[in-house]
Amino acid sequence: MKNQKVYRRRGPRRNMALPLILALVLVAGVAIALVSCNVQPAPEEPAAPSGSQQEAPESSSAQEEPKVPQQSQSEETPEEEPVEESSQSQQQTHEAPVTELESDGEEIAIPASLAGADHLFPAGNGDYRLILVNKEYTMPNEISDLPLKNIGDGYRVQADMYDALVKMMDDAKAAGLPLYIVSGYRPIERSRVLYENKVQEYLNAGYSAEEAAVQAGMWIAPPGTSEHSTGLAVDLISADYYTKLPDLLPEFEEFEEAKWMKEHCAEYGFILRFPKGKEDITKVVFEPWHFRYVGVEAATAIMEQGITLEEYLGVA
Numbered sequence: 001m002k003n004q005k006v007y008r009r010r011g012p013r014r015n016m017a018l019p020l021i022l023a024l025v026l027v028a029g030v031a032i033a034l035v036s037c038n039v040q041p042a043p044e045e046p047a048a049p050s051g052s053q054q055e056a057p058e059s060s061s062a063q064e065e066p067k068v069p070q071q072s073q074s075e076e077t078p079e080e081e082p083v084e085e086s087s088q089s090q091q092q093t094h095e096a097p098v099t100e101l102e103s104d105g106e107e108i109a110i111p112a113s114l115a116g117a118d119h120l121f122p123a124g125n126g127d128y129r130l131i132l133v134n135k136e137y138t139m140p141n142e143i144s145d146l147p148l149k150n151i152g153d154g155y156r157v158q159a160d161m162y163d164a165l166v167k168m169m170d171d172a173k174a175a176g177l178p179l180y181i182v183s184g185y186r187p188i189e190r191s192r193v194l195y196e197n198k199v200q201e202y203l204n205a206g207y208s209a210e211e212a213a214v215q216a217g218m219w220i221a222p223p224g225t226s227e228h229s230t231g232l233a234v235d236l237i238s239a240d241y242y243t244k245l246p247d248l249l250p251e252f253e254e255f256e257e258a259k260w261m262k263e264h265c266a267e268y269g270f271i272l273r274f275p276k277g278k279e280d281i282t283k284v285v286f287e288p289w290h291f292r293y294v295g296v297e298a299a300t301a302i303m304e305q306g307i308t309l310e311e312y313l314g315v316a
């Protein structure tokens, strides 16, 4: 009797073995597929022409077809404004941003190689975290003594903002929203390559030299005008971003990760640097993935008022 029972038990188990193995193989396959999707942005990086540590372009459109930018440009920007943002903007006009300019006691020393670049600190308070780099306030030279730390898949960021970034990413992950870095520090020379490639796309598409420069500048910051070159900017997307969207697009704002970052970034000292509806001030398209480190105090003021760094510094 016992033997029979054993025999009977064995039978079904053997029959179960094959389906079990198949199921395991399937699960492993799906896992591998997911992982490879998450890692998808990485290959873009080694393709960077000018070095090892380079990032994706500001809106990663450098690899696009020449025709794509034509349709994307300005149409993308002035679209519907979220209720949240417009109410913030109204709020902001009644504020006096400059009065908010006080250090929270943790400012980062200005790198010595920025000596003489006083125009980059219009607030005049010597806090490197409040450096302003845009199309008007350009960086003359590379910051040669910028302390950098490695993070993510081969990216680098300013050492003093590293901890804040790690914390924000950890907390996002704990909230079930793992983030992925697609751009960090970008040397000026790297910006030059990306920008010139973009200009060429517009030239190829029949734009005049002048117009090509303007249009390209909406997507790729011209050399010396990208705050990625300060080491204080980072482009963050969801870990599964590229399974949903083919490129960095404003639609990312609808992702839970983007919503979480917009809501919580200031707690870590980051701001959404190029908000929707502020393109006339930033001269950059809405970039729900681009975050800039300015320290908790400034970030809180900026995000609460729904203003830009330019407005906060009183130079808008």
Ligand SMILES: [Zn+2]
Binding pocket: 058, 183, 228, 233, 234, 235, 289, 290, 291
């Ligand atoms: Zn960026």
